[in-house]
Amino acid sequence: MMPAMALSVPTRLVHLSPVDVVIVVFYFALVLAIGFYLKGRANTGEDFFMAGREMTAWVAGLSFLSANLGSLELMGWAAAAYQYGILATHWYWIGAIPAMLFLALVMMPFYYISRTHSVPGYLKLRFGESSRALSAISFAFMTVLMSGINMYSMALVMKVVLGWDINFSIWVSSLTVAVYVALGGLRSAIFNEVLQFILIWAGALLIPILGLIEAGGWSNLKLQIARNASAEYTHLWSTLGSFNNNPMGIHWTGIVFGLAFVISCGYWTTDFLVVQRVLAAKDLRSAKMAPIIGAAFKMLVPFIVILPGLLALAVLPVKLTGEAAAVGSGGHSYNEVLPLMLARYCGPGLLGLGITALIAGFMSGMAGNVSAFTTVWTYDIYRALMNKNAPDAHYVSMGRWSTIVGVLISVGTAYLVMSFLSIMDYVQALFSFFIAPLYGTVILGMLWKRATGPGGFWGLLAGTLSSIGMWAWVKLDPSALRYVALSPNARDMAENMYRALWSWIVCVVVTVMVSYMTKPKPDVELSGLVYGVTAIPREDEVPIYQRPLFWAAVVGVVFVILNIIFW
Amino acid sequence: MHDREIPIWFFIGISLLVNGILIVGAGIWEIVHPPPNPVVLFHLHANVWWGAVLLLLGIVYCVRFAPGRQS
Numbered sequence: 094m095m096p097a098m099a100l101s102v103p104t105r106l107v108h109l110s111p112v113d114v115v116i117v118v119f120y121f122a123l124v125l126a127i128g129f130y131l132k133g134r135a136n137t138g139e140d141f142f143m144a145g146r147e148m149t150a151w152v153a154g155l156s157f158l159s160a161n162l163g164s165l166e167l168m169g170w171a172a173a174a175y176q177y178g179i180l181a182t183h184w185y186w187i188g189a190i191p192a193m194l195f196l197a198l199v200m201m202p203f204y205y206i207s208r209t210h211s212v213p214g215y216l217k218l219r220f221g222e223s224s225r226a227l228s229a230i231s232f233a234f235m236t237v238l239m240s241g242i243n244m245y246s247m248a249l250v251m252k253v254v255l256g257w258d259i260n261f262s263i264w265v266s267s268l269t270v271a272v273y274v275a276l277g278g279l280r281s282a283i284f285n286e287v288l289q290f291i292l293i294w295a296g297a298l299l300i301p302i303l304g305l306i307e308a309g310g311w312s313n314l315k316l317q318i319a320r321n322a323s324a325e326y327t328h329l330w331s332t333l334g335s336f337n338n339n340p341m342g343i344h345w346t347g348i349v350f351g352l353a354f355v356i357s358c359g360y361w362t363t364d365f366l367v368v369q370r371v372l373a374a375k376d377l378r379s380a381k382m383a384p385i386i387g388a389a390f391k392m393l394v395p396f397i398v399i400l401p402g403l404l405a406l407a408v409l410p411v412k413l414t415g416e417a418a419a420v421g422s423g424g425h426s427y428n429e430v431l432p433l434m435l436a437r438y439c440g441p442g443l444l445g446l447g448i449t450a451l452i453a454g455f456m457s458g459m460a461g462n463v464s465a466f467t468t469v470w471t472y473d474i475y476r477a478l479m480n481k482n483a484p485d486a487h488y489v490s491m492g493r494w495s496t497i498v499g500v501l502i503s504v505g506t507a508y509l510v511m512s513f514l515s516i517m518d519y520v521q522a523l524f525s526f527f528i529a530p531l532y533g534t535v536i537l538g539m540l541w542k543r544a545t546g547p548g549g550f551w552g553l554l555a556g557t558l559s560s561i562g563m564w565a566w567v568k569l570d571p572s573a574l575r576y577v578a579l580s581p582n583a584r585d586m587a588e589n590m591y592r593a594l595w596s597w598i599v600c601v602v603v604t605v606m607v608s609y610m611t612k613p614k615p616d617v618e619l620s621g622l623v624y625g626v627t628a629i630p631r632e633d634e635v636p637i638y639q640r641p642l643f644w645a646a647v648v649g650v651v652f653v654i655l656n657i658i659f660w
Numbered sequence: 661m662h663d664r665e666i667p668i669w670f671f672i673g674i675s676l677l678v679n680g681i682l683i684v685g686a687g688i689w690e691i692v693h694p695p696p697n698p699v700v701l702f703h704l705h706a707n708v709w710w711g712a713v714l715l716l717l718g719i720v721y722c723v724r725f726a727p728g729r730q731s
Contacts, residue, residue, distance in 0.1 A: 110686070112682050112683075112685070112686045115682060116679055116682055116683075119675075119678055119679075119682075120675070123671065123674065123675055127668075127671055130666065134665065152668060284668045284671070287668050287672070288668065288671055288672055288675060291672050291675070291676070292675065295676065295679070295714055299706055299710055303700075303701050303704070303706060306701060306704070307700060307701060408700075436699075437699065437700050438699055438700055438701060438706065439699060439706075439707075440686070440687070440690055440695070440698070440699045440702070440706075440707050441686040441689075441690065441707070442682055442683035442684075442685070442686030442687060442707045442711060443683060443686075443706060443707045443710065443711075445682075446679055446683065449679075
């Protein structure tokens with residue numbers, strides 16, 4: 094869900110003062126203290142892997158969002174905003190909000206009522222062991238690899254921004270995450286994610302505030318962007334009628350059907366990295382409210398991510414370029430826009446807080462990967478395929494050890510990427526292969542009771558293979574882009590949108606065809622798993638202002654208004 | 661939650677409080693000893709008022725969610 098980032102200019106953007114260093118060190122001490130404090134509260138499997146299913150809607154909702162709000166996400170999308178303008182906001186609004194509300198209102202009841210501990214676990218209940226194995230193994234493998242790539246990218250950011258040694262950054266940050274997740278399990282990861290969420294806002298919010306003061310307000314900012322770049326940079330929808338009229342080279346159908354309908358829904362509703370946080374909620378209403386709270390804050394994130402990129406177009410005295418041009422000229426690249434804006438406005442103390450926000454973002458993303466990997470490995474691979482009947486304490490112990498092993502594999506991946514940079518592109522592509530088909534399988538499983546086990550498995554496999562096939566086709570023959578992405582002018586992001594859409598369609602079509610050729614499950618076996626045969630608790634007794642539907646409507650209305658304002 | 665578990669909001673209060681104190685302190689130091697290369701909009705002294713906001717929020721959270729206090 095983030096643009097690929099690479100930083101290769103070995104310069105140092107900012108210098109930390111002693112008070113900045115104290116702020117960073119205090120942050121590390123606090124997250125470790127939370128991990129040690131929560132160690133005694135992670136003794137059972139339910140405690141360690143599901144945080145005891147005791148989280149309030151606010152804690153689960155902020156953690157749900159924070160697990161996604163990594164520092165590379167912050168820096169990558171700020172860079173995308175400088176490069177493509179306000180179009181980058183689509184990944185925060187239409188590329189997130191409808192999916193989060195859909196998760197809350199439609200899908201969460203089935204995840205929660207089935208008492209599953211993971212998304213692969215739901216597939217086991219609904220479609221059988223083969224679907225779970227396919228999804229669990231691919232998720233676990235990709236999660237640790239992605240974690241390693243993020244770790245390497247973050248270490249590179251710290252080298253460029255602060256001049257820190259890459260090995261130091263990798264080991265200090267990864268060992269810190271390993272310690273607090275291994276000690277306190279998911280509860281520790283969630284608690285720290287909420288803390289990290291607050292620190293990200295505390296550290297990043299000042300940039301757009303001061304930037305708007307310097308630019309002279311939004312109207313003046315638009316005028317300056319029109320002068321320095323193009324007036325198209327401040328329009329969300331009006332330039333999407335053609336592939337050639339906007340800086341991203343994308344058509345509105347790609348944004349609506351590819352991004353909003355498939356990629357975003359796939360990520361926010363079936364990626365266990367984020368869904369795990371909501372499954373830890375204390376009751377169904379909290380589980381439904383958590384994504385709605387997350388959606389409300391997600392709508393605000395462009396203020397600290399996209400706006401700094403736009404402000405940089407107006408106020409920075411230098412023009413940022415692509416990575417290759419920056420290396421050649423010794424200048425700065427798009428990817429450095431957020432640290433540059435931080436250094437522009439933040440003196441001692443505030444700079445330390447801003448750097449802490451970047452580190453916090455990285456660690457929340459990594460802890461999310463590691464805790465999700467640990468649960469899927471222990472419950473959906475180790476217990477399901479290797480050791481079915483061990484006592485609960487054994488699985489908790491396996492969870493702690495797999496946390497450490499998962500972090501070590503991530504560190505190994507980080508060093509592998511350091512030696513072979515092209516691996517980064519391949520792994521990011523690989524991860525995208527699974528998301529869209531998985532969404533097709535899960536959504537059919539929840540909403541269509543005729544879907545069968547073989548239908549689910551073969552649909553998931555066909556969707557995944559078709560995605561890989563389309564990716565390989567374009568790699569081998571770039572002219573195939575006109576078929577996959579409907580235009581020879583489409584850029585990488587547009588190709589990803591359409592590839593996801595086609596693979597989702599393949600998954601759904603194959604699932605439906607195979608399901609009609611195989612014997613359906615009786616209704617009694619689908620209770621708690623599928624719409625129409627599951628009793629979903631009504632909320633008639635609850636005041637309207639406490640109902641998830643009411644707050645989802647509020648968020649939905651604000652979402653529509655924002656899109657109209659920035660049309 | 662388990663009985664008498666310290667809420668996460670208390671830890672957040674501690675974090676905001678400590679960061680607020682450090683940032684306000686650094687801001688006051690800069691007023692007394694202006695840096696040779698100040699940041700843009702230095703005259704607004706953002707670290708003083710932003711640090712004060714964090715400090716006040718930290719105090720509120722620490723008091724409101726103090727261990728042992730009924731939430």
